[in-house]
Amino acid sequence: MKTALLGPSVVDEQTPLADVIDAVEAAFGAYARGDVVMPAKSYVDLPRYNGDFRSMPAYVAADAWDAAAVKWVNVHPDNPREHDLPTVLGTLIYSDPETAFPLAVMDGTHLTRKRTGAVAAVATDHLALPDATSMGLVGAGVQSYTQLVAISQVRDIETVVVADRNESAVEAFIEYFEDRFSVRGGTIAEAAACDVLSTVTPAEEPLVHSVGDHTHVNAIGADAPGKHEIADEVLTSATIVIDDYEQCTHSGEINVPWSAGVLTDVDIDAELGEIVVGDRPGRAGIDGVTVFDSTGLAIQDVACAHVAYENARDADAGVDFGLVGTDLSD
Numbered sequence: 001m002k003t004a005l006l007g008p009s010v011v012d013e014q015t016p017l018a019d020v021i022d023a024v025e026a027a028f029g030a031y032a033r034g035d036v037v038m039p040a041k042s043y044v045d046l047p048r049y050n051g052d053f054r055s056m057p058a059y060v061a062a063d064a065w066d067a068a069a070v071k072w073v074n075v076h077p078d079n080p081r082e083h084d085l086p087t088v089l090g091t092l093i094y095s096d097p098e099t100a101f102p103l104a105v106m107d108g109t110h111l112t113r114k115r116t117g118a119v120a121a122v123a124t125d126h127l128a129l130p131d132a133t134s135m136g137l138v139g140a141g142v143q144s145y146t147q148l149v150a151i152s153q154v155r156d157i158e159t160v161v162v163a164d165r166n167e168s169a170v171e172a173f174i175e176y177f178e179d180r181f182s183v184r185g186g187t188i189a190e191a192a193a194c195d196v197l198s199t200v201t202p203a204e205e206p207l208v209h210s211v212g213d214h215t216h217v218n219a220i221g222a223d224a225p226g227k228h229e230i231a232d233e234v235l236t237s238a239t240i241v242i243d244d245y246e247q248c249t250h251s252g253e254i255n256v257p258w259s260a261g262v263l264t265d266v267d268i269d270a271e272l273g274e275i276v277v278g279d280r281p282g283r284a285g286i287d288g289v290t291v292f293d294s295t296g297l298a299i300q301d302v303a304c305a306h307v308a309y310e311n312a313r314d315a316d317a318g319v320d321f322g323l324v325g326t327d328l329s330d
Helices: 008-013 017-033 079-083 109-127 142-151 167-177 188-192 232-236 245-251 255-259 272-276 298-315
Strands: 003-006 042-046 051-061 066-075 090-095 102-107 134-138 159-163 182-185 196-199 216-219 239-242 268-271 290-293 319-321
Touching: 003 298, 008 102, 008 109, 008 298, 017 051, 017 109, 017 142, 017 272, 017 298, 051 298, 066 109, 066 298, 090 109, 090 298, 102 109, 102 298, 109 142, 109 216, 109 239, 109 272, 109 290, 109 298, 134 142, 134 188, 142 167, 142 196, 159 167, 159 188, 167 182, 232 255, 239 272, 245 255, 245 268, 268 272
Parallel strands: 003 102, 134 159, 134 196, 159 182, 196 216, 216 290, 239 268, 239 290
Antiparallel strands: 003 319, 042 051, 051 066, 066 090, 090 102
C-alpha cells in the first residue's frame, strides 16, 4: 500500500470551501452526538523562539464517513519578519481508522486556514441574521481572506469593512476583493457595526468595545491563554456559543474574563454542535448579539483532511510513496 503526499497546491485545489463547510458541520454534529474521540490539544511551549507546537489528534464518525488524523502545528509570530515563513505551519497525517494505515501526509497550513474559515461559516449560518449583507473584519492578515470567502458562502455579503493598523495590509485586502465586494478600510467601530464581524488578531487587550444591535461575532484570534479581542461588556451582554468547553475556558476568547470570574458556566449558552443537531436554538431563538468563540478543534482538521484526501484520490492528484513497511514477514 502507498501513502499519498498532498502538498500545498493539491490541498488548496482539492478543498473547495463549500465542501469543507459541509464536512465541518457534519463533524460538529458527530461531536454533539458523542461520535468523536478528541483528546485535549497539547502544547509544547518554546519561549526561546517565541512560539509553540500543538498536537491535535481526533477520530470522527460522521453520518456518511469516518476518519482519523493528527495535526502537528505551530504558532511562531516572528516567522514572517525574521524567517520569511508563515506564522502558522502545519503537517497532518490522515489514517484509515479501520487498519491505522497512513493514507496521506498533507500540508496542514492551507488546511488550517480553510477549516478555520469553514467553522466561522457554520457558526454564521446558524447564528447571524438570515438577511445579513455586511461583514466587518478586525485584522487583515491571511485568515481574514478565508473568513470573507467562507462566510460569503452562507450569507449574501455585499459590503465589507476591514480594520487593521497596517495600512498596506488593508490596501492589499481591498485590492484583492474589490471586484467581488464593495470593500473599504475603516475603524474597528465601523467594522464592528456590520451584520457579521470576524476578529482575527493575536490581541491580548480587547479591541472591540461595541457592536451592532444584532451583530454576529466570530471571535477567531484567541487561541492561547491571555488572548482577548472582545471587551467584557460585549461578551456579558451577548449570547455566547463555543466550540469546546475545555479549550474555550483555557485558551479561547472567553479565557481571560473566565479566569477573572467575569464569565461563568451560566454565561455559556451552547456549544456549536448542539445547535447543529437542533438541541439548542440558533438565530431563530436568539435576540441581540451572538458571539462564537472558536479555538480550533482537531475534528475540524479531520473533516477538512477527509475532503482533501477523497477529492485528491478522485482527481488522481498528489504523489504516492512508501512510508511504512507492510510485509508481515519482516
